[in-house]
Amino acid sequence: MASNRGVAYIKPGQVEIQSIDFPKLFDPARKKKIEHGVILKIISTNICGSDQHMVRGRTTAPAGLVLGHEITGEVLEAGRDVEFIKKGDVVSVPFNIACGRCRNCKEGRTGICLNVNPARPGAAYGYVDMGGWVGGQAEYVLVPYADFNLLKFPDKDEAMAKIKDLTLLSDIFPTGYHGAVTAGVGPGSIVYVAGAGPVGLACAASCHLLGAAVVIVGDMIKDRLKQAKSFGCEIIDLTKDATLAQQIEQIVGVPEVDCAVDCVGFEAHGQGKDAKNEKPATVLNSIMEVTRAGGSLGIPGLYVTGDPGAVDDNAKIGMLGIRIGLGWAKSHSFHTGQCPVMKYNRALMQCILHDKIKIAKAVNVTTITLDDAPKGYKDFDKGAAKKFVIDPHGMVA
Numbered sequence: 001m002a003s004n005r006g007v008a009y010i011k012p013g014q015v016e017i018q019s020i021d022f023p024k025l026f027d028p029a030r031k032k033k034i035e036h037g038v039i040l041k042i043i044s045t046n047i048c049g050s051d052q053h054m055v056r057g058r059t060t061a062p063a064g065l066v067l068g069h070e071i072t073g074e075v076l077e078a079g080r081d082v083e084f085i086k087k088g089d090v091v092s093v094p095f096n097i098a099c100g101r102c103r104n105c106k107e108g109r110t111g112i113c114l115n116v117n118p119a120r121p122g123a124a125y126g127y128v129d130m131g132g133w134v135g136g137q138a139e140y141v142l143v144p145y146a147d148f149n150l151l152k153f154p155d156k157d158e159a160m161a162k163i164k165d166l167t168l169l170s171d172i173f174p175t176g177y178h179g180a181v182t183a184g185v186g187p188g189s190i191v192y193v194a195g196a197g198p199v200g201l202a203c204a205a206s207c208h209l210l211g212a213a214v215v216i217v218g219d220m221i222k223d224r225l226k227q228a229k230s231f232g233c234e235i236i237d238l239t240k241d242a243t244l245a246q247q248i249e250q251i252v253g254v255p256e257v258d259c260a261v262d263c264v265g266f267e268a269h270g271q272g273k274d275a276k277n278e279k280p281a282t283v284l285n286s287i288m289e290v291t292r293a294g295g296s297l298g299i300p301g302l303y304v305t306g307d308p309g310a311v312d313d314n315a316k317i318g319m320l321g322i323r324i325g326l327g328w329a330k331s332h333s334f335h336t337g338q339c340p341v342m343k344y345n346r347a348l349m350q351c352i353l354h355d356k357i358k359i360a361k362a363v364n365v366t367t368i369t370l371d372d373a374p375k376g377y378k379d380f381d382k383g384a385a386k387k388f389v390i391d392p393h394g395m396v397a
Contacts, residue, residue: 006138012057023142040073061128068137069095094341100148111338176202182335183298187211196224200263223385260287265301
C-alpha cells in the first residue's frame with residue numbers, strides 16, 4: 001500500500017509528523033464510497049493562523065487530528081462520477097468543503113454547506129468540529145465533490161511558475177479579500193485593517209487591489225508592521241500609549257476611517273498598556289470606535305463557540321463584551337463567518353496570472369519541508385512575519 005505522512009496535533013504546543021492512512025475514495029465517518037471525489041498529490045499546503053489556534057490548545061480539537069485546510073495539488077486519481085477534473089490537473093482546493101447541491105451552496109454560500117458536516121453547517125479539512133475530514137498538511141489528501149469544489153489552473157507550467165502566489169487561493173487571499181469586500185472597500189476608501197498576520201496582510205493587499213486610497217494596518221509585532229509598510233500600507237503600533245483613534249488622526253487628519261476589517265479574532269489583546277493582556281473583544285470594540293457612522297465592518301477573524309483557554313467563563317463559550325450599542329448608534333453593518341472561497345478564487349486567480357497583484361510577496365511566503373512543519377508552527381507562534389508554505393514533495397520552485 002502507498003505511504004502517506006501528515007502533520008498531527010498532539011497536545012497544546014506540539015505537532016508531529018506521523019504516518020497516516022493513504023486516502024481512499026471512501027468516507028469512513030459516513031460509511032460510503034466517494035465516487036465524486038479525487039485523491040491529490042499535494043504540491044503545497046500552508047500553515048494558517050486558524051491552525052495555530054488549535055495548536056495553542058484554544059479549541060476543542062482532539063489529539064491526533066491531521067491539520068491543514070490550505071491545499072493545492074495535482075490530481076492522482078478521480079472517482080467514476082467526476083466528469084470535468086482529470087488525472088494530472090493542477091488545482092486549488094477551497095478550504096470550505098461544499099456539496100454543490102444544498103440550498104446554501106446553490107446560493108453561493110459554500111462556507112455553510114448543509115450536507116458535508118453532520119454536526120453543523122460548514123466543513124473544512126483538518127479542522128475541529130468541521131466534519132471530520134482529514135487535513136491536507138500531508139503528502140496526499142482526499143477531496144470530495146471534486147467537480148464542484150476544485151479550481152483547475154488553465155496551464156500547468158504557468159501554475160507551477162506562480163505556485164507561491166496561487167497556493168494562497170485556498171484560503172488567505174480570498175479570506176482577506178472577503179474581509180475587504182464585506183467592509184465596503186472601494187476606490188478612494190480609507191481603511192483600517194486590524195492585524196498584520198498573513199490574513200491581515202492579504203486583506204491590506206486586497207484593499208489596494210480594490211482601489212483604497214489609504215490602507216492602515218495595526219499590529220503589535222514590529223516585523224509584521226514592517227512587512228505591511230513594504231507594500232505601501234500606513235502602520236500603527238498598538239503597543240504605544242496613543243489610542244488607535246489618535247494614531248489614525250496623525251495619519252489621515254481625522255480620528256476615523258471609512259471602514260475596518262478584523263483580521264485578529266478571538267485571541268485579541270488589549271492595546272497600549274494592556275497589550276500583554278488578552279481581551280478578546282478589543283478589536284471589535286476598537287473598530288466600532290474608529291469607523292465612521294454608516295460604515296461597515298468586515299470580520300474574517302476567527303471567533304469560536306468553545307475556547308478552553310479563554311480568560312473567563314463567558315469567553316469560553318464565545319460570549320464577549322462587545323459594545324453593540326455603539327455599533328447600533330453608528331448604524332454599522334457587521335459581516336462575519338467563513339469566507340465562501342469559491343465566490344472569489346477564480347477572479348483572484350486571474351489577477352495573479354495576469355500580474356495584477358504579487359500576493360506571495362505581500363505576505364512573505366516562505367517554503368519549508370513537511371519535516372520542518374513543527375518548527376514552522378513554533379516560529380509562526382512567535383510572530384514571524386512570514387506565511388509558511390509546506391512543500392511535501394519538493395515541487396515548489
